[in-house]
Amino acid sequence: MTSAGLLARLDQITRRSEELRAQLETAPGGSIAAISKELSALDPVVERIQAWREATRARDDAAAMLADPEMKELAEAELAELDAGLPGLEREMRLALLPKDAADERSAILEIRPAAGGDEAGIFAGELFNAYQRYAANRGWRFSVLDYDENEVGGVKGATAEIEGTGVFARLKFESGVHRVQRVPATETQGRIHTSTVTVAIMPEAEEVDVQINDSDLRIDTYRASGAGGQHVNKTDSAVRITHIPTGTVVAMQEEKSQHKNKAKAMKVLRARIYEAQRQSLANARAADRRGQVGTGDRSERIRTYNFPQGRVTDHRIGLTLHKIDRIMLGEMDDIFDALIAEDEAARLAAEE
Secondary structure (H helix, E strand, C coil): CCCHHHHHHHHHHHHHHHHHHHHHHHCCHHHHHHHHHHHHHHHHHHHHHHHHHHHHHHHHHHHHHCCCCCCHHHHHHHHHHHHHHHHHHHHHHHHHHCCCCCCCCCCEEEEEEECCCHHHHHHHHHHHHHHHHHHHHHHCCEEEEEEEEECCCCCEEEEEEEEECCCHHHHHHHHCEEEEEEECCCCCCCCCCEEEEEEEEEEECCCCCCCCCCHHHEEEEEECCCCCCCCCCCCCCCEEEEEECCCCEEEEECCCCCHHHHHHHHHHHHHHHHHHHHHHHHHHHHCCCCCCCCCCCCCCCEEEEEECCCCEEEECCCCEEECCHHHHHCCCCHHHHHHHHHHHHHHHHHHHC
16 A cells, blocks of 8 residues: 555655756756766666656556446456556666765775685685676776785785776665685695685775875875785885874885886775765664674674585575676676675665555
8 A cells, every 4th residue: 555645745746857957948958967967876766756646546456446247357467567566667677766875986996905815815805806897897886906015825914906987886886894614725735625705895986075085194104015916016105194184094006117106096095984884884884783684894893704615605685695606706707796785675665555
């Protein structure tokens, strides 16, 4: 049953869309961009409202035809078809009405760090970083390595990348947390399964207008790049470490030979970290008494296990297990992301009722 309040809201959105379209015809040039932006955000919502209303009217018409003996059989068939489709149309409409995360359409910063497990954690961190890179390529996104600190055994001490494209953050934001791997390391002579963990952070890319950073709040240190070398690391005197004194946030960058480029990359990551911390603080303040079904995104939360001997990947937040670990490590992650997004949508819809 659709509430009177919801119907009134649908009318309000539809009227606003009509007002904006009328304004476009007479608006001065300076305001056209703002009107167009608001209208483009409303258009998908209005389309779903109209589709649901048209189907609802058609159902009412079919129900009225049941009283006509000559039309009853046709009306019953049409009614059955409409009754089957209406719940889906209403769900799509309600999803379109949910408040949007302002960061969803943004590009993202990916950070991966080994946690527990020594060399094996570093090796898996590098493999997971590569898996995200393959996924980005599959989506047509641009994946730019910002920093890749390789260790002596072919893994990483830490890796950071910028993933550019529309809707990157919306697609990847549930990846933040602890990822656990269970397998027999190449260095294990007894065939024993080891458990290691890595942390993943996905942060929306921040613009300068999102985060105001004063130069006086920064401490910038330069040093010689270190690491095992390889395809990513350049061993020069250009490494940069930036500390944001008010928050204690520290970002180090050594990928480029140019100190200027390393500083620019470090500032990009620093801005993203501070922006995400502000977003999380605001989200926690708004919903201090509840958490979404897919978790908080806290890096301390174990979210997924990659069990290589059994060939399975399990996301613990939604109880999803997939027996295709090889494909997932090749970047075929849509089944996981689709399930996480669907669970989040269901939780948000339930919270609105």
